[in-house]
Amino acid sequence: MKSKGKVRVAVIGCGVISELHLRCYAHNPHVKVVAVCDLLPERAKRAAEERAPGARWTTDAAEIFADPGVDAVSICTDHASHRPLACAALAAGKHVLCEKSLAVNAADLRRMLDAADAHPELVAAGVFQHRFEPLPRVLRALVEEGAFGRLLTATGSLYTLRDAEYFRRDAWRGTRKSEGGSVLINQSIHYFDLMLWIAGGAASARAYSANLGHEGLIETEDTIAVSLRLRDGGLGSFVATNAGIKQWKSALEFQGTAGGVEIRDDRLAWLSLADKAAEKRVRARIDRALSSGERLFAKGKAYYGPGHQAQIDDFIKAIRTGGRPFVTFADAAQSDAMVFAAYASAAR
Ligand SMILES: NC(=O)c1ccc[n+]([C@@H]2O[C@H](COP(=O)([O-])OP(=O)(O)OC[C@H]3O[C@@H](n4cnc5c(N)ncnc54)[C@H](O)[C@@H]3O)[C@@H](O)[C@H]2O)c1
Structure with a gap:
């Protein structure tokens, strides 16, 4: 309408x-x-x-x-x-x-x-x-085009801190009922989503979770390790914690039969393709995305990004x-569903 x-x-x-x-x-x-x-x-x-x-x-x-x-x-x-x-x-x-x-x-x-x-x-x-930012879009297009060959693995991580003051400020945080979880469903969900979206989605998830730095303060996980079967047959792995030091340290990496790419924070950390002429073209596309003025993630509140x-x-x-x-409800729900599958597995 x-x-x-x-x-x-x-x-x-x-x-x-x-x-x-x-x-x-x-x-x-x-x-x-x-x-x-x-x-x-x-x-x-x-x-x-x-x-x-x-x-x-x-x-x-x-x-x-x-x-x-x-x-x-x-x-x-x-x-x-x-x-x-x-x-x-x-x-x-x-x-x-x-x-x-x-x-x-x-x-x-x-x-x-x-x-x-x-x-x-x-x-x-x-x-x-x-998902609206240039670098994730280019990475998604590259995976879709097969630039890395058949995708073998997708890995991601986020290391940060949410302190006691953060959890005490709003009653809903750190509760199963109101937040649903902690580090996976909240702070790191964007990296988890980008990893899955760029890789073409996941079919199933298993996980271990723990409360390593917020015992007695929150009932949900502050640390998680998730293993995933990607929809295209490859395997995924994601770890996150909000019990570390005050930082915002992230990584995404995709490895395929023709090469791979690694993004650390908002920078291209590593790129290698078996075909060096193709690698040059891919590097130029990634550089253009990065220099288009929008960063994947920056420090502080700016990590919400320009999206x-x-x-x-x-x-x-x-x-x-x-x-x-x-991003329809159905699109967003694909990553949310994997969050819930990981939580269900961790609870078992
Ligand atoms: N996309 C991002 O990068 C990003 C960043 C931060 C937060 N978030 C998300 O935004 C949402 C809110 O987070 P926040 O940090 O702003 O939380 P917040 O606690 O600061 O604010 C939530 C507000 O909602 C109000 N509220 C709750 N139930 C209500 C209702 N039924 N009717 C009217 N008001 C109601 C509360 O009183 C509170 O003021 C969460 O889903 C969070 O995950 C997203």
């Missing part, structure tokens, strides 16, 4: 990430933010006053869903509330952009996919903003043109 004029957006959840959504909506000329919502009135009021001038604020998302003057919602709340909010929004005829992870467990994920399927006239998009603007523009374009967003 096409929207005429500006798309009227409401942002639900006015915590950390909502600021970025509001900033990106403000930069899109086809959007008017008409409402913001948070269970905490002071957060909703502040967001309206400081980041969405002219928008009304409320503590009740049901009010937003009942408002015919709202076309679309951004869901920026804790993980467990994504499913009820997204399903209610779709049932009320609103387009939905939902932050990662879509859900806290496989059952909720299924219900969200069913709700999206029941409303093909609505745009249901899941945030994985790094949110591109993803929000894509969401609004899909609403205005009746098109498909680049």
